[in-house]
Amino acid sequence: MKKIWQIIMIIGVVVLSCSAEIYWKNDYIWRPKPNGYATETMGFGNVSTGDLSFVDYNLEMDIEFKKFSEWGNLRVMVRQNGIFDSYSLNIDKNGLSLWRYDGRWDMGQMLSGYSIPIKENQKYHLDLTVKDDEIEVNWDGKPVINAKDRMNKYPYGGALLRTEMALTEVTNLSLTLNKTIDIDEATKMMWQKTQEIYPLPEKPKPFKTAQEVGFNNMMLIYTGHYGDGRGNWLFVDALPYVGYLDSDLSVVDSFFDAFLFLGIQAPSGRFFDAVRGGDPSTAGNSEDWLWYLDKLFEDNMQLAAFDRAKGRVNEVLGDAQKAQVVIMIPNPLTAQANFGEIDGKMLSFSTENQSVKEAQKQRFTAIDWYVREIEKRWQEKEFENLELLGFYWMSEDIFHAHDEEIVRLTADYLHEKDYRFYWIPFNKAPGYDGEYGFDCVFLQPNYMFSEQVGLSRFWQTYVDAVTYGTNFEIEGESTVLTSKKARERYLNYLKAGVTLGYRDSAKAYYFGSKALVSCALASDAELRDIYDKTYLFAKGIFDEGLW
Incomplete structure (x- = not known):
């Protein structure tokens, strides 16, 4: 969706063997080189290997930083249970620090450190060993860190190299496994251990119901710009989501009752949710916001396609229900100093040449204009089978005070108009609580997005949900079309819903762009099974748990 900085990209993965039976997967930021990898652009990128079957191992590599940004670093993560659910040796221009992370980059405990200037265009050798609850680090042949985690929070897990805003080169990469465990045994043990580390609150808050939220099952519909046209939705794309189709592709029941229309990127290359690589030129402007509205309300496509599909389902079933629609509100990013003209005034969201108060006022002006423009176009279209339920905050974290303020202002504004307001933060995102x-x-x-994340993640998310009164998103993606492991991981969301009780609550669903549609139309029984079981889950019939 999404999860841009977090996800290890599966499409276009390159696999490199660095030693017997050890394979590394890289995303698009890292480029394969002879016996290693290098980054050619500033950004956030991951190279990973292993899963919960990895216990004790030695990791060696040569590291060279071609260029540091202000916050540039390389994180060498071991005993991976997911990004920032691991131990991490952080290497930046000031030296080395060893951390145990507890779910996010700013949550955890520093275990040890070693101060030494790290220079650009100089090669360093790292030798790291993890054994039992102890981690040893040798830097250029010198022992510099020997630390223990008394909690032994992460007894199992693979390795991951994460570069952040630095041009980094890693060569002579080698991982030697010294101890392994059966992955099923490790999974069960981590589930039990996680329950001890993350106990339920004294007064758990119940999941919100469809009556409270306005829908039972909301599918995310990505209608942004894609070079291959995946963001264009026709009647035939919408029908398998609005209605449940049997194996003959006949409508036999309703399916999702709400749809969230959103986009990540405009044709300009600018973004609706956040800047990329700290570059202000990637912040969306009024031209991009208008492009999205024009596309959303295009004849016979997007909203119109879902309106027609809901009409067909109602006709077949003898029903008159309307599908609920939620539309994204792009973040008026403070990096944008030249948003464009709205109602005769040029807007800037930057605080460089104006006060924070004035910047916030102009951000809200853009949001007000955007919502009013949607209302106007909605009335003009006169959809017969759709109801505008509310809006969605596009950014997946709320990190800064100015964003906290603008979100609260937007919530009050929307509620005065009798709209609902929703949010779907990434795991442990700033502001999720x-x-x-x-x-x-x-x-x-x-x-869903990394084989290094174990089933215990569901328990952690469950504890967060009942602590803060939130619900779950179900996550799939296009890899289910080609990977049996991906299909198994997706089905674990449904099984966890039975085990943890969120099956019968209001839910959001992410499935990339049209991947579940492909499952509905597939002749392959395993793909069709994904569609059928999702339908059973949405209807509260699926009853298979995790254990």
Whole structure:
């Protein structure tokens, strides 16, 4: 969706063997080189290997930083249970620090450190060993860190190299496994251990119901710009989501009752949710916002396609229900100093040449204009089978005070208009535990996107949900079309819903762009099974748990 900085990209993965039976997967930031990898652009990128069957191992590599940004670093993560659910040796221009992370980059405990200037264009050799609850680090042949985690929070897990805003080169990469465990045994033991580390609150808050939220099952519909046209939705794309189709592709029941229309990127290359690589030129402007509205309300496509599909389902079933529609509100990013003209005034969201108060005022002006423009176009279209239920805050974290303020202002504004307001933060995102006026927050477990994340992630997300009164997002993606492991991981979301009880609550669903549609139309029984079981889950019939 999404999860841009977090997800290890599966499409276009390159696999490199560095030693017997050890394979590394890289995302698009890292480029394969002879016996290693290098980054050619500033950004956030991961190279990973292993899973919960990895216990004790030695990791060696040569590291060279071609260029540091202000916050540039390389994180060498071991005993991976997911991004920032691991131990991490952080290497930046000031030296080395060893951390145990507890779910996010700013949550955890520093175990040890070693101060030494790290220079650009100089090669360093790292030798790291993890054994039992102890981690040893040798830097250029010198022992510099020997630390223990008394909690032994992460007894199992693979390795991951994460570069952040630095041009980094890693060569002579080698991992030697010294101890392994059966992965099923490790999974069960981590589930039990996680329950001890993350106990339920004294007064768990119940999941919100469809009656409270406004829908039971909301599918995310990505309608942004894609070079291959995946963001264009026709009647035939919408029908398998609005209605449940049997194996003959006949409508036999309703399916999802709500749809969230959103986009990540405009044709300009600018973004609706956040800047990329700290570059202000990637912040969306009024031209991009208008492009999205024009596309959303295009004849016979997007909203119109879903209106027609819901009409067909109603006709077949003899029903008159309307599908609920939620539309994204792009973040008026403070990096944008030249948003464009709205109602005769040029807007800037930057605080460089104006006060924070004035910047916030102009951000809200853009949001007000955007919502009013949607209302106007909605009335003009006169959809017969759709109801505008509310809006969605596009950014997946709320990190800064100015964003907290603008979200609360937006919530009050929308509620005065009798709209609902929703949010879907990534796992442990800044703000996930805050109160901002949303009618419902759906937490992303982010289990789907990395084989290094174990089932215990569902328990952690469950504890967060019943602590802060939030619900769950179900996550799939296009890899289910080609990977049996991906299909198994997706089905674990449904099984966890039975085990943890979120099956019968209001839910959001992420499935990339049209991947579940492909499952509905597939002749392959395993793909069709994904569609059928999702339908059973949405209807509260699926009853298979995790254990």
